Amino acid sequence: MTVTQTQSDAQTDTQTDTRTEPQTGAEILRPHAEDAFADELTALAAADDRPRPAGWRLSPWAVATYLLGGTLPGGTLITPKYVGPRRIVEVAVTTLATDRALLLLGVPGTAKTWVSEHLAAAVSGDSTLLVQGTAGTPEEAIRYGWNYARLLAEGPSRAALVPSPVLRAMAEGMTARVEELTRIPADVQDSLITILSEKTLPVPELGQEVRAVRGFNLIATANDRDRGVNELSSALRRRFNTVVLPLPADPEAEVGIVARRVDQLGRSLGLPGGPEGIDEIRRVVTVFRELRAGVTADGRTRLKSPSGTLSTAEAISVVTNGLALAAHFGDGVLRPGDLAAGILGAVVRDPAADRVIWREYVETVVRERDGWQDFYRACREAGA
Numbered sequence: 001m002t003v004t005q006t007q008s009d010a011q012t013d014t015q016t017d018t019r020t021e022p023q024t025g026a027e028i029l030r031p032h033a034e035d036a037f038a039d040e041l042t043a044l045a046a047a048d049d050r051p052r053p054a055g056w057r058l059s060p061w062a063v064a065t066y067l068l069g070g071t072l073p074g075g076t077l078i079t080p081k082y083v084g085p086r087r088i089v090e091v092a093v094t095t096l097a098t099d100r101a102l103l104l105l106g107v108p109g110t111a112k113t114w115v116s117e118h119l120a121a122a123v124s125g126d127s128t129l130l131v132q133g134t135a136g137t138p139e140e141a142i143r144y145g146w147n148y149a150r151l152l153a154e155g156p157s158r159a160a161l162v163p164s165p166v167l168r169a170m171a172e173g174m175t176a177r178v179e180e181l182t183r184i185p186a187d188v189q190d191s192l193i194t195i196l197s198e199k200t201l202p203v204p205e206l207g208q209e210v211r212a213v214r215g216f217n218l219i220a221t222a223n224d225r226d227r228g229v230n231e232l233s234s235a236l237r238r239r240f241n242t243v244v245l246p247l248p249a250d251p252e253a254e255v256g257i258v259a260r261r262v263d264q265l266g267r268s269l270g271l272p273g274g275p276e277g278i279d280e281i282r283r284v285v286t287v288f289r290e291l292r293a294g295v296t297a298d299g300r301t302r303l304k305s306p307s308g309t310l311s312t313a314e315a316i317s318v319v320t321n322g323l324a325l326a327a328h329f330g331d332g333v334l335r336p337g338d339l340a341a342g343i344l345g346a347v348v349r350d351p352a353a354d355r356v357i358w359r360e361y362v363e364t365v366v367r368e369r370d371g372w373q374d375f376y377r378a379c380r381e382a383g384a
Contacts, residue, residue: 033121055215106245109311133180173215318342340382
């Protein structure tokens with residue numbers, strides 16, 4: 001079989017949507033980005049008259065607008081998916097328009113996965129070609145595997161080959177995603193080198209190769225805060241253009257991010273929400289930012305930082321859990337008592353050292369802060 005036939009077969013075999021369809025009447029808990037924001041993507045495609053790279057659903061300008069938000073000429077509002085420096089998004093989008101892969105790097109909670117998913121949705125219309133990196137990720141997850149029943153019955157054949165998400169992306173000219181790249185063993189990571197440099201995936205068992213078609217690229221995410229991280233080899237790192245996603249620099253920007261995501265999650269879970277909860281969100285963000293920075297917002301008091309990251313993502317989780325408590329065991333209004341236990345769980349990761357840090361913060365900062373007495377009492381009760 002020729003290389004061209006191999007590519008054709010790969011493309012034919014991988015065009016079937018493998019996503020499991022829900023039962024009739026079932027409601028998806030978390031739709032994929034291309035489904036949740038289908039109306040915005042459609043409106044952008046209709047209004048987009050700029051040049052599009054081969055295989056792209058939108059132009060680079062429209063992809064950036066989809067992530068950062070804006071208003072289209074017809075008045076359609078595009079909601080922001082990422083709140084941060086515009087240049088970071090522009091560099092990320094431009095990278096995908098070249099032959100270099102994109103590595104989104106940052107501490108936990110900086111929206112790396114979120115940005116990766118929305119980039120793939122806007123560029124390829126499909127964010128599901130995903131490899132989840134773990135310490136046990138095998139090479140087959142990046143290259144290909146085998147249907148062993150057919151392999152034993154027929155021997156090595158194209159029909160017995162099971163394509164990985166990366167191989168599917170190559171064959172269809174799509175965007176593949178690799179989450180937590182640095183958690184994958186180093187020898188498995190390096191299986192990407194040939195794919196990213198030569199844009200080809202050899203299949204030696206068949207004496208063939210699959211060549212990437214126009215539109216193929218790869219987005220990887222990584223952070224260096226977790227234990228057990230495998231450093232990228234210099235050869236692999238050279239194949240990526242690295243974009244660092246920072247934590248929100250401005251407190252109000254972080255409050256806005258948390259409020260927006262909590263509202264989206266709350267609506268999907270049927271939880272109450274509203275402007276009355278913004279003060280409690282601001283308190284959570286303030287606590288996390290101060291402990292993260294090791295200093296109070298006014299710069300007057302130095303603090304010890306706990307072992308956890310206290311990221312924006314964790315703040316979203318704490319507030320969402322607080323809303324659930326308020327809805328199911330309260331009157332539906334978010335109050336300090338609904339948040340205190342969640343904050344304690346996020347801060348105290350090391351039961352010995354972090355608990356001391358938290359108690360010191362509560363007694364020296366929270367207790368003395370004007371208008372925070374109800375929050376102080378709730379924190380004291382949660383830590384009792």
